Amino acid sequence: MGLSIEKKASTEVDYDVIVVGAGISGINCAYRLQTETPDAKIAVFEARGDVGGTWDLFKYPGVRSDSDLFTYGFAWEPWPYSTPIAEGPLILSYMKDCIKKYGLGKYLHFHHKVLSVDWSSKGQSWTVEMEHKGRIKRFTSRFVVLGSGYYDYDKPLKSEIPGIENFQGKVIHPQFWPEDYDYADQNIVVIGSGATAITLLPNLAKQARHVTMLQRSPSYVVSTPNVGRPKTWSETLLPRRAAEVWKRWYHMTFQWCVVLMCRYFPNFATAEFRKLVVASLPEGFAHDPHFTPSYVPWQQRVCLTPDGDLQRALGGPKPKCEVVTAKIRTVTERGIELERSKGSSSSVNSGKGNGNTNITTTLDDVDVIVTATGLRMHFMGGIPVRVDGGDPIKWSTRRCWHSAMLSDVPNLFFMIGYVDASWTPGADATARILTRVYRHMQRQKVTSATPRVGAVDAARMQDRRFWNLTSNYRESADSRLPRYGSVAPWKPRDAPPRDLLYARWGDVTTGLHFGVA
Structure with a gap:
């Protein structure tokens, strides 16, 4: 030219x-x-x-x-x-x-x-x-x-949370997390359902008294092997540099093929992702509505959990974590009131403990609200x-x-x-x-x-x-x-x-x- x-x-x-x-x-x-x-x-x-x-x-x-x-x-x-x-x-x-x-x-x-x-x-x-x-x-x-x-x-993304100015506890945006902040034995509510919220839930639970992920709508959450991941054939048989090149291009191409599947076969992709999510949840945990997004995978980002750390945090005999799917009515001085729907006692669903679905209308005695609502x-x-x-x-x-x-x-x-x-x-x-x-x-x-x-x-x-x-x-x-x-x-x-x-x-x-x- x-x-x-x-x-x-x-x-x-x-x-x-x-x-x-x-x-x-x-x-x-x-x-x-x-x-x-x-x-x-x-x-x-x-x-x-x-x-x-x-x-x-x-x-x-x-x-x-x-x-x-x-x-x-x-x-x-x-x-x-x-x-x-x-x-x-x-x-x-x-x-x-x-x-x-x-x-x-x-x-x-x-x-x-x-x-x-x-x-x-x-x-x-x-x-x-x-x-x-x-x-x-x-x-x-x-x-x-x-x-x-x-x-x-x-400056973070401004989140419209009704009544947040009433809250007497601590409000933190993850982008500006205070260094050396001690949240041991605190009751924490993480508002959001994206990668940041899903990362925070199991990690906060290591020290906090209780952690709730409060989401208006869920995301796709898929577990991936991480620590102790077995070696692949390429890592075993190929020279180191060749194995590294192969691994990079394999992962890149595989991800692209998954995205193509979601783009051209959305119904099939949604069903396959649902199977993956259900298989990773603790036994008996309610999949709906907490892990049932209203969109096709990759219309929004798919969230990965290394070795299913989020799902494991929701299981066990006495879990310290829960997921609540609801809209916020208002934040009070020490808690969060959740919105009721017409024609039912509550539109709020919570996956707790052994996975039973419970009706929750308020989150009480909250010490910390984390606004993981996006960048x-x-x-x-x-x-x-x-x-x-x-x-x-x-x-x-x-x-x-x-x-x-x-x-x-x-x-x-x-x-x-x-x-x-x-x-x-x-x-x-x-x-x-x-x-x-x-x-x-x-x-x-x-x-x-x-x-x-x-x-x-x-x-x-x-x-x-x-x-x-x-x-x-x-x-x-x-x-x-x-x-x-x-x-x-x-x-x-x-x-x-x-x-x-x-x-x-x-x-x-x-x-x-x-x-x-």
Whole structure:
């Protein structure tokens, strides 16, 4: 494809690539740049004081991955432990080991909070303004990569809980769990049914007097082998490196096939997931309504429980945990009143002890309420991005190019993962595309690459949502998110194995407009 070139004035820059964020996306990107573009001058700026992103931020009891580490870990340094599901401290330790082993620490700059990013067509560069220990710094760069995650680090998703202001006990959002908080012998209610709530329930029960997971609607919860997982044939017969590659691609492909089954055979998938959930519950425990979602699997995320820790916590002769499925009428000073339905004594159901279904209308003597009601989506970290002095870009007016760049925004890449698979393969696909576009531009001696929707594509384009989920946190962010299209290269990623192969060898110039200094 021929290049479309605009001539611009040139200027020197501080960096070739600035990466924002030292979480798993930023560290992976730094490795790819170091390996594939060794002459590039790069820097990774992190607002916090350490690497890790999510795994440095979240401190709630039992915080762990909600996808397997064989695919969530780096492709270039496979997860070295036998447990596919791991807690935050071990993931953070793994990341730091990778940084040390591959010498990535020289790119890292901590306590640098990015305030704004401004593109100059005249200079063919970005100016990145950031705050560092009370001082404002500005750096210029040819490329900017936003790897700051998808949620707001400072502000959680606002949850509408009637009467929560009346509660006289402690209210905690998991995103801001108090360090060294002693909850021993406390009666705790966790409001929510997602991965965070399901992680908290069995872990809080180790010290708390009693823990209740209060959910308005249930999620799919599937047990997966973790500690003591038997070795597979590949781990036994293949050389170590070959076994690691096989394991990563097997897990990635298997997950993709499951998602395809849910997408094209929803009734069959729902029945199969139900069998898995029922089989994992304690004997006699009521499956309905606590583990019967109203949606097809992967319309919202499926929650994994390592070795069925949630299900085990609900069993036994004297369990300390229960699940209550109900709407909240109001929170009182020391408890929660639950909503009754017309025509019945109560709409509230509770799975307790041996699994008998009990009628519950109030939760009394509550000491702690944990609002595990979701994260506030914050595309590109909420950083204002401007082009040639214009207003901050409204992302909902832009289309995603290969899930890596945005229409009419030059030399800006963003890292985003999958919602129905591990995060890292998606971020790695973007890093691969970035290095290939960078090398292509060097060969062609051009200085900018801008995705633009052509007239032909625009005429036949239909909108596709950013993250096709029905979860509340996704729905509440719809007006702030960019859009996909129905034709390549504007279509969303939806097949990790295929997407990674395409990022490595596919066409990464169609849809780009190139300019020179």
